Amino acid sequence: MSTADDVSTAWIRRYHPAAQAGRRLVCFPHAGGSASFFLPTSAKFAPDTDVVAIQYPGRQDRLREPCITDIGMLADRIVDELIALSEKPTVFFGHSMGSVIGFEVASRLERKGVGAPHTLIASGRRGPSTHRDESVHRRDDDGIIAELKVLNGTDAGVLGDEEIIRMSLPALRGDHRAIETYRGDPEQRLRGSITVLTGDADPKTTVEEAEVWRRHTEGSFRIRVFAGGHFFLTRHQQAVNEEIAQALGA
Numbered sequence: 001m002s003t004a005d006d007v008s009t010a011w012i013r014r015y016h017p018a019a020q021a022g023r024r025l026v027c028f029p030h031a032g033g034s035a036s037f038f039l040p041t042s043a044k045f046a047p048d049t050d051v052v053a054i055q056y057p058g059r060q061d062r063l064r065e066p067c068i069t070d071i072g073m074l075a076d077r078i079v080d081e082l083i084a085l086s087e088k089p090t091v092f093f094g095h096s097m098g099s100v101i102g103f104e105v106a107s108r109l110e111r112k113g114v115g116a117p118h119t120l121i122a123s124g125r126r127g128p129s130t131h132r133d134e135s136v137h138r139r140d141d142d143g144i145i146a147e148l149k150v151l152n153g154t155d156a157g158v159l160g161d162e163e164i165i166r167m168s169l170p171a172l173r174g175d176h177r178a179i180e181t182y183r184g185d186p187e188q189r190l191r192g193s194i195t196v197l198t199g200d201a202d203p204k205t206t207v208e209e210a211e212v213w214r215r216h217t218e219g220s221f222r223i224r225v226f227a228g229g230h231f232f233l234t235r236h237q238q239a240v241n242e243e244i245a246q247a248l249g250a
Contacts, residue, residue: 001084002084002085002086003081003084003085004019005017005018005019005020005021005050005085005086006018006019009081010055010057010062011054011055011077011078011081012052012053012054012055012081012082012085013035013036013052013053013054013055014042014050014051014052014053015036015038015039015042015043015046015051015053016042016043016046016047016051017046017050018046018047018048018049018050018051019050020047021046021047021048021049021050021088022048022088022089023048023049023050023088023089023090023091023248024049024050024051024052024085024088024089024090024091025041025045025049025050025051025052025090025091025092025093025244025248026052026053026054026082026090026091026092026093026102026117027041027051027052027053027054027092027093027094027098028054028092028093028094028095028097028098028099028101028102028105029053029054029056029094029095029097029098030095030096030097030098030124030175031096031097031172031175031176031178031179032059032148032168032171032172032175032176033059033095033096033098033175034055034056034059034060035053035054035055035060036053036060037053037095038051038053038093039053040237041053041093041241041244044241045241045244045245045248049248050088052085054078054081054098054101056068056074056171056175058170058171058174059168059171063167063171066174067170067171067173067174067175067178068174068178069174069175069177069178069181070178070181071097071100071101071104071178071179071182072104074101074178075101075104075105075108076108078101078105079105079108079109079112082105082109082115083109083112083114083115085115087114087115089118089248090115090116090117090118091117091118091119091120091121091244091247091248092105092106092117092119092120092121093121093123093244094120094121094122094123094125095123095124095125095233096123096124096125096179096204096230097125097175097178097179098123098125099120099122099123099124099125100125100128100179100182100184102117102120102122103120103122103128103184103190103216104128106120106190106192107188107190110190110191110192116190116191116192117192118192118193118247118250119192119193119194119195119247119250120190120192120193120194120195120217121194121195121196121197121243121244121247122194122195122196122197122213123196123197123198123233123240124197124198124199124202124204124205124230124231124232124233125204125205125210126204126205126206126209126210126212127184127209127210127211127212127213127214127215127216128182128184128185128188128212128213128216129184129185129186129188129212129215129216130184130209130212131183134176134180135180136176136180137173137174137176137177137180141165141166141169144169144172144173144176145165147176148172150203151203151204151229151230151231184216186215188216189215189216189217189218190216190217190218190219191217191218191219192217192219193217193219193220193221193222193247193250194213194214194216194217194219194220194221194222195221195222195223195224195243195247196210196211196213196221196222196223196224197223197224197226197232197233197240197243198210198223198224198225198226198232199225199226199227199228199229199230199231199232200225200226200227200228201227201228201229202228202229202230202232203229203230204230207223207225210223210225211223224243226239
């Protein structure tokens, strides 16, 4: 079954439908994040671009669905959704966990010979074959909230709202389990290009770890380092948009 170019589904969100657009941008949220994180991105690039934001289960209007706690299984489900879309020149943009999911989805689409992006923009994540011994998903609720404060990716007002935090904790825990138990294949490479964006003070990746993405492409590679931490992109949105525009225009 095909999905029309102006339609949203449980997995695929189009906040500014652009059925006539000749190119596509697919956005993958961070751990605990949702498709709506990319609402400003959609507003920026529509209607010239069909902006698709992926909505993982276990959050917002999919709150009652169980989280998928395995990156491979999550990538498989997203592939099923994306291959139902029309063929257009495509760029993937992922932040943090979304970078790894975008990488795994792109790899699967390349193997299928359909819908693969010509460029993956990996933001805020070390190379997929790197590993750190992390266990945020095993912490109690207070421990997970403490991690949010360290990363500074959640508005202080939200962190003070007990009801919102309580609703978000299952997705945060499930997503952290997925990314913390992920083990990337050192030999896995994309044929498409990879652009890496990273913060110079990101506690989740060093510049050297971000450079490891270079090993995972047979195409061109470029890295850009920004001042800031894990969510540097909120401080440098214009520059990040310029990177996306450059990839879309390639």
